Amino acid sequence: MRKAVITKDLVVKRLREGYYSFSALNVNKVFRADLKKINFDLSGANLSEADLSGANLSGANLSGANLWEANLSEADLSGANLSGANLWKADLSEANLWKANLRNAEFNCVFCKTKVFKAQRKYIMEETDLFEVVD
Amino acid sequence: MRKGEVITKELVVGRLREGFYSFSGFRVNRNFRVDLEKIGFDLREADLQKADLQKADLQRANLQKANLRGANLWKADLWKADLREADLQRANLREANLREADLRKANLLKANLWKANLREANLQKADLRKANLLKANLREANLQKANLRKANLWKANLWEADLREADLNCVFFKTLVSKEQRKHIMEETDLFVVD
Numbered sequence: 374m375r376k377a378v379i380t381k382d383l384v385v386k387r388l389r390e391g392y393y394s395f396s397a398l399n400v401n402k403v404f405r406a407d408l409k410k411i412n413f414d415l416s417g418a419n420l421s422e423a424d425l426s427g428a429n430l431s432g433a434n435l436s437g438a439n440l441w442e443a444n445l446s447e448a449d450l451s452g453a454n455l456s457g458a459n460l461w462k463a464d465l466s467e468a469n470l471w472k473a474n475l476r477n478a479e480f481n482c483v484f485c486k487t488k489v490f491k492a493q494r495k496y497i498m499e500e501t502d503l504f505e506v507v508d
Numbered sequence: 509m510r511k512g513e514v515i516t517k518e519l520v521v522g523r524l525r526e527g528f529y530s531f532s533g534f535r536v537n538r539n540f541r542v543d544l545e546k547i548g549f550d551l552r553e554a555d556l557q558k559a560d561l562q563k564a565d566l567q568r569a570n571l572q573k574a575n576l577r578g579a580n581l582w583k584a585d586l587w588k589a590d591l592r593e594a595d596l597q598r599a600n601l602r603e604a605n606l607r608e609a610d611l612r613k614a615n616l617l618k619a620n621l622w623k624a625n626l627r628e629a630n631l632q633k634a635d636l637r638k639a640n641l642l643k644a645n646l647r648e649a650n651l652q653k654a655n656l657r658k659a660n661l662w663k664a665n666l667w668e669a670d671l672r673e674a675d676l677n678c679v680f681f682k683t684l685v686s687k688e689q690r691k692h693i694m695e696e697t698d699l700f701v702v703d
Contacts, residue, residue: 483658484699485677491702498694503680
């Protein structure tokens with residue numbers, strides 16, 4: 374399925390079959406828009422290098438998901454559960470993380486105009502491994 | 509002079525006298541490396557694309573506007589080298605010594621600077637997009653107005669580096685910073701839009 378475009382039907386089929394790997398795939402626009410409605414449980418799914426730019430993932434369960442180098446720019450992740458997710462080198466430019474659960478997520482990713490609330494920014498800057506502060 | 513041929517001092521002197529500055533894809537012989545500083549070659553605008561310059565002694569070399577695209581500068585000594593506006597796109601600068609080098613407006617797009625020593629280097633307005641700066645030493649470096657978009661700063665040392673107006677939308681992980689720098693990154697860059 375490498376490099377194929379993920380369609381809603383393909384994902385439904387694969388999820389029913391118990392496959393959670395969508396690594397390096399392009400997510401088709403219609404599917405991106407529909408993700409919220411489908412309300413998939415993507416916990417533990419392999420979405421590494423997937424193009425999820427602009428996807429509506431608000432409220433989605435992505436706990437423990439592998440989002441390594443995924444393109445999440447402009448994605449709506451508000452209220453999503455990202456606890457324990459691997460966001461290594463993922464692109465979160467202009468993504469909406471408002472009220473998302475970020476506990477224990479790996480935040481070695483690209484932030485740019487990423488929408489968060491104050492406590493989340495504090496958490497990302499101070500409680501994760503982004504910086505080692507010396508004085 | 510064929511591709512893959514070793515550049516010797518005599519060959520280079522001859523070519524430079526003739527006004528040729530292209531050494532693209534050629535290897536540099538060991539004696540030439542050692543003698544470079546003494547000879548005082550002016551390699552401004554020289555074409556050294558894909559040249560094999562690993563472990564080359566290029567201290568204080570004048571490489572202003574040189575084409576070093578894809579060059580192999582692994583462990584090269586570029587201490588105080590003048591690399592202003594040099595094209596170092598995709599160059600391998602792994603473990604290179606660039607301490608106090610002048611890299612103003614240099615193009616380092618996708619360059620590999622893994623463990624490179626950039627202490628006190630001047631990187632003002634340099635293009636470091638998608639550069640690999642893993643474990644690089646950028647202590648006291650000048651990064652004013654540098655573009656670090658999507659650069660990898662894993663375990664890099666940014667202590668006392670000047671980050672004013674730099675595009676810092678890059679990958680941080682265990683990046684060494686001071687309290688003030690973290691505050692600057694947190695509040696004065698556009699990493700986050702806070703509600």
